Amino acid sequence: MKPSTHRPTQAIINLAAIQANIENFKKYTGNHTNIWAVVKANGYGHGANDVAQSANDLVSGFCVSNLDEAIELRSHGIVKPILVLSGIVPEDIHIAVNLRIAVTVPSLDWLKLVVQHLEDVETEHLKYHIKVDSGMGRIGVTTAREANEIIALADQSGMVFDGIFTHFATADEVAQEKFESQWTKFESIVSDLSRRPQYVHSSNSAAGIWHKETIQDIERLGDAMYGLNPSGQTLEMTYEITPALELKSELTHIKTIEKGATVGYGAAFVAEKPTIVGTVPIGYADGWTRDMTGFYVLVNGKKCPIIGRISMDQMTIALNETLPIGTKVTLIGQDGDEKITVDDIAVHRGTINYEVVCLLSDRIKRIYING
Known part of the structure; x- marks a missing residue:
């Protein structure tokens, strides 16, 4: 999907904030590990490239989620190591080799399928990381035996055992029992490996922030790199982060409706009094979901409620005064003394900040600034 460059709805991404967030994490942890930036899902909606x-x-x-995301980074000149965090289609293994992309081995069965496609493949350039399911329940091996069988089969094929990793389910929660159980299981499997790879890693943003003693050879820095608290409002950040994304638009239409007039699909909003209505060009096709009705935006530093059902391409708000077309509207960010954060929106939706930014579609033009 091409960005709608001729529409005033824009996501403004502060790259300097992202850089500062990385630097602040390094200071917090003592700069003793390799930071691998997680840029999957279009960089959490911020623009991966x-x-x-x-x-x-x-x-x-x-780190990326799939092979196509890795290909895109390579096509834009990224030459540093890239790890695909989930298993790729076995038939595509030659692409990973040619582009020097490290793959995740989620199971012995998957690797057996890959081996069938290694003819004429330079396997000395095929780096892999074994995924351990320590309690997340998605993909990965659950025993050291299976991990060692993977190593043995990969050795026969000339592949390079580059890493082993896991992913914590509750690193961003107050309760510690599940986290400690996963950590113990992962450590047990690693200790029983036939040999240790270059990289052992288990730490995502949440684990790095609230369990930095468990950081190993790689820190997979995702949500916090974008200035978002991985736990939302459950746990306080342990160092300073700066949100990197703002979402802005403009008023494209203004009118006053009489008492009893309706707005939007289903005539769900009925004016209880004469109401100044403004139209904003953003809708659920942009990731501004229908459940945002009842929330608010900022116009001239004042809160203006979203009224009526949000449409595919537009939404309506109740204004405090008649304003000219082109008046700025803030959906995420600061306006005067008021501010709307991604977490504010997540709380309203009953979800997490990850989902809010990842849903912002490619139709929204990204504008990049430094500072």
């Missing part, structure tokens, strides 16, 4: 270029000199590598 621009974020990667900005972070490139501050990190040792990058």
Whole structure:
């Protein structure tokens, strides 16, 4: 999808904030580990390529969710190590080799399928990380035996055992029992490996922030790099972060409706009094979901409620005064003394800040600034 460059709805990304967030994490942890920037899902909605270029000199590598995301980074000049965090289609293994992209081995069965496609493949350039399911329940091995069988089969094929990792389910929560159980299981499997790879890693943003003693060879820095608290409002940040994204638009239409008039699909909003209504060009096709009705935006530093059902491309707000077309509207960010954060929106939706920014579609033009 091409960005709608001729529409006033824009996400403004502060690359300097992302760089500062990386630097502050390094200071917090003592700068004793390799930082790999997680830029999956279009850089958590911030724009993977621009974020990667900005972070490139501050990190040792990058993590993505699938092969296509890795291909995109390579096509934009990223040459540092890239790890795909989930298993790729086995038939595509030659692409990973040709582009020097490290793959995740989620199971012995998956690796057996890959081996069938290694003819004419330079396997000395095929680096892999074994995924351990220590309690997340998605992908990964659950025993050291299976991990060692993977190592043995990969050795026969000339592959390079580059890493082993896991992912914590509750690192961002108050209760510690599940986290400690996963940590113990992962450590047990690693200790029983036939040999240790270059990288052992388990730490995502949440683990790095609230369990920094468990950081190993790689810190996979995601949510916090973008200035977002991985726990939302459950746990307080342990160092300073700066949100990198603002979402802005403009009023494209203003009118006054009489008492009893309706607004939007289903005539869900009925005016209880004469109401000044402004139209803003953003809707659920942009990731501004229908459940945002009842929330608010900022106009001239004042809160203005969202009224009526949000449409695919537009939404309506109740204004405090008649204003000209082109008046700025803040959906995420600061306006005067008022501020709307991604967490504010997440609380309203009953979700997490990750989902709010990841849902911002490519139709929204990204504007990049430094500072």
